[in-house]
Structures are given as C-alpha cells and as structure tokens.
Amino acid sequence: MEEQAFQxxxxxxxxxxxxxxxxTPDYHYVWIRDTCYxxxxxxxxxxxxxxxxxxxxxxxxxxxxxxxEYHTRQRPQAAFEYIHPRYDPERLEELHEPWGNxxxxxxxxxxxxxxxxxxxxxxxxxxxGDHEIIQLLAHYLMKLEFWRDADNxxxxxxxxxxxxxxxxxxxxxxxxxxxxxxDETALRQGMHELIELLPxxxxxxxxxxxxxxxxxxxxxxxxxxxxxxxxxxxxxLLRDKGIIRYIGDQYFGExxxxxxxxxxxxWLGLCYWILGDFSKAYxxxxxxxxxxxxxxxxxxxxxxxxxxxxxxxxxxxxxxLYVILSEKLFAVRMREExxxxxxxxxSNKHE
Numbered sequence: 001m002e003e004q005a006f007q008x009x010x011x012x013x014x015x016x017x018x019x020x021x022x023x024t025p026d027y028h029y030v031w032i033r034d035t036c037y038x039x040x041x042x043x044x045x046x047x048x049x050x051x052x053x054x055x056x057x058x059x060x061x062x063x064x065x066x067x068x069e070y071h072t073r074q075r076p077q078a079a080f081e082y083i084h085p086r087y088d089p090e091r092l093e094e095l096h097e098p099w100g101n102x103x104x105x106x107x108x109x110x111x112x113x114x115x116x117x118x119x120x121x122x123x124x125x126x127x128x129g130d131h132e133i134i135q136l137l138a139h140y141l142m143k144l145e146f147w148r149d150a151d152n153x154x155x156x157x158x159x160x161x162x163x164x165x166x167x168x169x170x171x172x173x174x175x176x177x178x179x180x181x182x183d184e185t186a187l188r189q190g191m192h193e194l195i196e197l198l199p200x201x202x203x204x205x206x207x208x209x210x211x212x213x214x215x216x217x218x219x220x221x222x223x224x225x226x227x228x229x230x231x232x233x234x235x236x237l238l239r240d241k242g243i244i245r246y247i248g249d250q251y252f253g254e255x256x257x258x259x260x261x262x263x264x265x266x267w268l269g270l271c272y273w274i275l276g277d278f279s280k281a282y283x284x285x286x287x288x289x290x291x292x293x294x295x296x297x298x299x300x301x302x303x304x305x306x307x308x309x310x311x312x313x314x315x316x317x318x319x320x321l322y323v324i325l326s327e328k329l330f331a332v333r334m335r336e337e338x339x340x341x342x343x344x345x346x347s348n349k350h351e
C-alpha cells in the first residue's frame with residue numbers, strides 16, 4: 001500500500017513544488033509544518049526532491065525577510081506578528097484572517113529539516129541569501145525566548161508553553177548550530193525547561209499526541225523518558241481508529257467523544273522504530289492499513305462516536321507518516337534478511 005499512499009501524496013503537490021494539506025477547499029493551503037513532514041517522505045531519494053521542497057520554503061521566507069528581520073530585534077506581541085504557519089498555495093502569501101499564528105514548533109521543524117539534510121550531505125543552502133534566512137530564523141526563535149513563549153502549538157489552539165514546541169526549537173537550533181550562530185545558553189535553557197515540563201505537554205494538558213514529535217523526528221529525549229511518553233500516549237490516548245490529540249479535545253468532537261487521528265498510528269510506529277522495537281512498529285503499520293478508506297488513503301481523523309471519517313481526506317501529513325514508516329521497516333527487513341543470509345551454511349544457500 002506504500003506505493004498507493006505515495007501516489008496519493010504526490011497528487012497534493014503544487015506546480016511550485018510545495019504540498020497542500022489536503023485537497024478539500026478549507027485545507028487547500030500550504031502549511032509549513034505539514035510540508036516539512038511531507039519532505040521526510042522524500043528523504044530516501046537522492047534526486048533533489050527533498051532539497052527542492054526546502055528551496056521553495058526558503059523562497060517563501062525570503063518574501064517575508066523584512067518581517068523576520070524586524071522580529072529578531074522587536075519581539076512579536078500579537079499573534080499576527082509571528083511568522084505565519086500557512087500560505088496561499090499559488091501566491092505563497094500569508095493568509096490574513098485571524099488564526100493561531102504563533103506556532104514556534106513549525107519554525108523549529110523547518111530548521112531541523114534543513115539541518116537533517118545538511119547532516120546527510122545534501123545541498124540545502126543554495127547561496128548566501130539562504131544562509132542569511134536560516135540565521136535570521138535562529139535569531140527570531142532566540143528573541144522569542146522560545147523556552148518560555150506561550151505559542152499556539154502544533155494544534156493551533158490555546159496559547160501556552162508547549163513541551164512539543166520547546167523541543168522542536170531545541171532540535172532545530174541544534175541541527176543548524178554548526179552552520180549559523182546559535183546561543184548555547186538559549187539551547188541549555190530550552191533543554192532545561194523542556195525536561196522540567198515533561199512528561200506533561202503543558203499546564204492544561206498532561207498527555208498530548210504532539211509529544212511524539214520529541215521522539216520522531218527529533219530524537220532529543222533520553223530513552224527512558226521517550227518510553228514514558230509513548231507509554232502514556234498508548235495508555236490514555238490510543239483508540240480503535242487512531243489516537244486522540246488530548247483528553248477533552250473538541251475539534252470534530254462528537255457526543256462528548258474526541259476525534260481519533262489516524263496518523264497517530266504510524267507516528268507511534270515510528271517512535272517504536274526509534275526505540276528499536278521493530279515488531280511493535282510493524283504492528284502499528286498493519287493497524288494503520290486496517291483503518292485506511294482504500295489502499296493507501298488516510299483521512300485526517302475519524303469522529304469519536306460514529307467512527308466516520310471527516311472530509312479532510314486524504315491528509316498529506318498522514319500519508320507521509322505512513323510512507324515513512326513503511327520505508328523504514330522495509331529497510332530493517334532487508335538488513336535482517338542480509339544478516340540472516342550471512343549466517344546460512346553454504347550447503348543450504350541454493351536449496
């Protein structure tokens with residue numbers, strides 16, 4: 001089903017190389033966060049696809065360089081002053097209606113994706129202009145004092161200090177720290193505040209699906225703490241058709257029951273892959289396939305009471321996480337088969 005999922009994902013690609021969150025009109029926008037997760041599904045290809053996504057995002061940021069540069073000196077006060085998280089897919093311009101625009105995790109994720117590409121030897125920065133944007137974004141996060149900034153977080157909701165947002169900023173700044181100037185004191189402060197807040201997500205949320213990002217893709221937690229986060233989410237948020245974002249979530253809530261997000265299943269699988277439990281990771285891959293509407297197709301969520309999918313179908317972010325988990329488990333299987341063949345007696349090799 002991986003090939004079908006990848007084809008569905010590619011159908012959401014725009015002529016400019018970026019991806020809309022879904023094909024439905026109210027999600028036909030480019031989100032920074034969603035696009036960066038989609039990019040990870042291209043990381044296995046050494047054909048420039050991964051880099052091209054980031055080049056387009058860099059071009060987008062260059063459009064708003066004046067805004068980023070201003071807020072490296074003057075801290076944003078109102079939500080609209082923050083770097084916007086979503087854009088018109090054709091003009092690549094900010095959308096001006098009121099929104100939870102303070103999403104520090106999206107900027108941290110973008111920097112992490114740049115750093116991950118650089119770590120793998122990819123040409124992520126084309127020129128001095130790209131390098132300057134990365135430096136400005138780093139200064140922007142540090143000016144925010146991200147470790148104590150109340151942002152709208154991954155779910156674009158209530159402004160408060162989120163562990164997932166702090167972790168994204170720490171991971172992103174660490175990933176680019178060899179290429180631009182990053183204040184080490186800010187990094188230490190960020191990591192300190194993250195560990196102090198965990199295992200909670202925020203003051204109002206004890207458990208949250210967004211915390212899985214601290215394990216995949218960021219891998220910034222000690223293994224014991226990572227296992228605690230996974231265990232808490234499985235114990236409190238896991239449901240039949242996905243994972244609820246947090247207790248009491250009202251987005252697409254139905255008769256007092258929270259919506260179940262399908263992409264939580266491959267995301268948990270990726271966390272188990274990080275933890276080295278490939279059997280458990282594979283079980284979540286199969287579980288994901290069981291909740292698909294058709295081979296390769298995942299909706300944003302299933303309603304909590306009726307179990308029906310909502311209209312944001314397919315969701316690019318969900319397709320990407322499934323594709324990534326499939327790829328990683330395929331690679332594990334190939335390594336295991338290769339290792340097994342090396343230990344097969346010569347007399348049996350051609351039987």
